[in-house]
Amino acid sequence: MNEPLVLGIETSCDETGVGIVRGSTLLADAVASSVDEHARFGGVVPEVASRAHLEAMLPTIERACAEARIQLADLDAIAVTAGPGLVGALLVGTASAKALALGLGKPVYAVNHLAGHVVVDELEHGPLPPVAVGLLVSGGHSSLLLVHDDAADITPLGATLDDAAGEAFDKVARLLGLPFPGGPWIDAAARDGDGAAIAFPRGLTASHDMAEHRYDFSFSGLKTAVARWVKAQQAAGNPVSVPDVAASFQEAVVDVLTRKAVAACLEHGSEHLVLGGGVAANSRLRAVAAERCEVAGIILRVPRPGLCTDNGAMIAALGAKLVRQGAVPSDLGFATRSVLPITIVVMNGSLDA
Amino acid sequence: MTLALDTASAWSTVAVVAGDVVVAEAEHHDPRGHAEVLATLVSQVLARAGQPPIDVVACGVGPGPYTGLRIGVTTAQVLGLAWRVPVVGICSLDAIAANAVSAGGVAGEPARTGAFVVATDARRGEVYWAVYDLAGERTSGPFVGRQADVDEAAGALRWVGEQAGEQQVRAGVLGALANRLLAAGEMPGAAVRTLSNHGTDDGVMAGELTGQRLLAPFPLYVRRPDAMPTGAA
Numbered sequence: 001m002n003e004p005l006v007l008g009i010e011t012s013c014d015e016t017g018v019g020i021v022r023g024s025t026l027l028a029d030a031v032a033s034s035v036d037e038h039a040r041f042g043g044v045v046p047e048v049a050s051r052a053h054l055e056a057m058l059p060t061i062e063r064a065c066a067e068a069r070i071q072l073a074d075l076d077a078i079a080v081t082a083g084p085g086l087v088g089a090l091l092v093g094t095a096s097a098k099a100l101a102l103g104l105g106k107p108v109y110a111v112n113h114l115a116g117h118v119v120v121d122e123l124e125h126g127p128l129p130p131v132a133v134g135l136l137v138s139g140g141h142s143s144l145l146l147v148h149d150d151a152a153d154i155t156p157l158g159a160t161l162d163d164a165a166g167e168a169f170d171k172v173a174r175l176l177g178l179p180f181p182g183g184p185w186i187d188a189a190a191r192d193g194d195g196a197a198i199a200f201p202r203g204l205t206a207s208h209d210m211a212e213h214r215y216d217f218s219f220s221g222l223k224t225a226v227a228r229w230v231k232a233q234q235a236a237g238n239p240v241s242v243p244d245v246a247a248s249f250q251e252a253v254v255d256v257l258t259r260k261a262v263a264a265c266l267e268h269g270s271e272h273l274v275l276g277g278g279v280a281a282n283s284r285l286r287a288v289a290a291e292r293c294e295v296a297g298i299i300l301r302v303p304r305p306g307l308c309t310d311n312g313a314m315i316a317a318l319g320a321k322l323v324r325q326g327a328v329p330s331d332l333g334f335a336t337r338s339v340l341p342i343t344i345v346v347m348n349g350s351l352d353a
Numbered sequence: 354m355t356l357a358l359d360t361a362s363a364w365s366t367v368a369v370v371a372g373d374v375v376v377a378e379a380e381h382h383d384p385r386g387h388a389e390v391l392a393t394l395v396s397q398v399l400a401r402a403g404q405p406p407i408d409v410v411a412c413g414v415g416p417g418p419y420t421g422l423r424i425g426v427t428t429a430q431v432l433g434l435a436w437r438v439p440v441v442g443i444c445s446l447d448a449i450a451a452n453a454v455s456a457g458g459v460a461g462e463p464a465r466t467g468a469f470v471v472a473t474d475a476r477r478g479e480v481y482w483a484v485y486d487l488a489g490e491r492t493s494g495p496f497v498g499r500q501a502d503v504d505e506a507a508g509a510l511r512w513v514g515e516q517a518g519e520q521q522v523r524a525g526v527l528g529a530l531a532n533r534l535l536a537a538g539e540m541p542g543a544a545v546r547t548l549s550n551h552g553t554d555d556g557v558m559a560g561e562l563t564g565q566r567l568l569a570p571f572p573l574y575v576r577r578p579d580a581m582p583t584g585a586a
């Protein structure tokens with residue numbers, strides 16, 4: 001049998017993504033972002049994102065088909081993010097996917113966004129052997145996952161208890177007068193700073209926290225600590241070094257993320273750590289993860305930045321894997337879920353109870 | 354053969370319409386249910402109509418609660434893409450007016466002013482509304498505003514149904530209306546699309562739709578997003 005030709009639709013946040021894969025070969029990755037429209041609001045505005053998704057959907061589907069040099073009628077299946085994410089945004093994607101599946105007479109797979117972040121790495125680095133650990137960090141999520149099979153069997157190890165890592169970057173950037181989204185700006189500012197200049201707290205790393213929240217994260221205390229530190233310096237009339245604050249904040253985030261991820265690999269006998277999500281584009285996170293994985297004898301897998309951020313290719317890749325595994329497609333009546341546990345990789349009749 | 358659908362009200366409504374004749378129609382009442390039921394309703398209606406080849410998709414473009422409205426508009430747009438057929442928009446209030454006229458609910462009453470108002474719930478104590486003549490032609494609107502504003506503007510005009518109550522759009526009526534306009538050679542106004550663009554539509558501009566009946570398949574939000582730019586709050 002030919003490798004399945006699958007189109008994936010992703011609209012969980014502010015990127016309208018349409019990707020097309022044949023099996024594990026990436027044919028197209030079209031993304032339209034509404035990030036510039038959110039910048040003046042200092043964060044993603046759900047209603048603005050939903051309106052932008054609707055306007056971008058058709059052009060993005062057409063661009064992906066042109067890029068892949070295929071006709072919609074050639075497709076074997078449609079895959080779409082059913083959750084987790086902003087519900088109004090998700091609904092534009094799921095309505096599109098249902099209509100496409102219905103209009104073309106092809107099956108639709110309603111899938112979990114987070115699983116897509118793991119599977120996408122296989123487009124670049126080949127099959128992911130079990131068992132692997134996934135560290136997914138973005139403005140919307142921060143999770144550690146134990147991956148037995150990225151299209152069927154994923155166990156959550158931990159997640160953020162408050163802010164997502166990317167959210168902390170945005171908030172600290174705002175505090176330092178840097179633009180939204182904050183990640184790239186903090187990363188750039190930190191290059192001229194000293195990460196050891198200020199000892200910011202490492203959330204949930206104290207021994208009593210490690211007992212209860214071994215693989216969970218918390219970034220809200222860190223954000224408050226940065227705000228308090230900046231305020232104190234200003235009150236004392238001291239100059240605030242934006243590079244040093246950025247570097248020290250970034251160091252605190254990266255330290256906790258990589259320490260817990262490597263510990264999870266060692267504890268669960270995983271030889272592979274996969275990074276995903278927008279924050280995986282952070283240069284310091286990549287560098288520290290590489291260092292610590294090297295020391296621990298773990299293979300670090302990081303997709304290129306364009307595939308780390310939200311995109312349709314990751315959903316298409318997951319869809320293609322489900323088709324090959326003979327997974328049951330989703331019913332046209334499937335629900336969209338702003339909260340979707342990672343234990344549900346695809347929503348179909350039997351699992352969607 | 355036209356596939357018509359609307360999700361601007363608490364109903365999801367779908368019909369296959371040939372000219373003025375409703376071949377098959379289905380609806381489902383659930384203000385939060387559009388996303389789950391709409392595709393299934395389309396599938397059922399197409400099956401009941403005998404899987405006819407569809408030449409046009411017509412969708413209600415509101416105004417109405419945004420999340421549900423977007424489900425219908427997105428579905429219509431993508432079906433048009435998959436089938437390679439044109440997609441046209443109809444103001445959902447026009448379909449309510451047309452339904453009232455065809456049901457005799459307007460013409461059957463003694464006309465005081467020769468006109469009536471259609472209003473639907475816009476939440477937050479406001480209504481979406483437009484004014485129609487007795488033939489069901491929109492003479493102004495659609496607008497969004499408080500009930501009191503509408504009362505004042507509408508004066509002694511007759512209202513359709515309960516004021517700001519749940520108004521049902523019927524896809525069969527909407528499809529027949531679209532077919533009539535298409536048969537008369539009307540084309541969707543290109544300018545209308547800019548009114549639907551996020552952030553540019555403040556409800557005043559929507560009033561410029563007066564006289565435009567066949568619309569581009571984009572939602573009539575009639576309100577800007579609520580968010581305040583940072584620094585403006």
Ligand SMILES: [Zn+2]
Pocket residue numbers: 113117138140277278309310
């Ligand atoms: Zn993501």
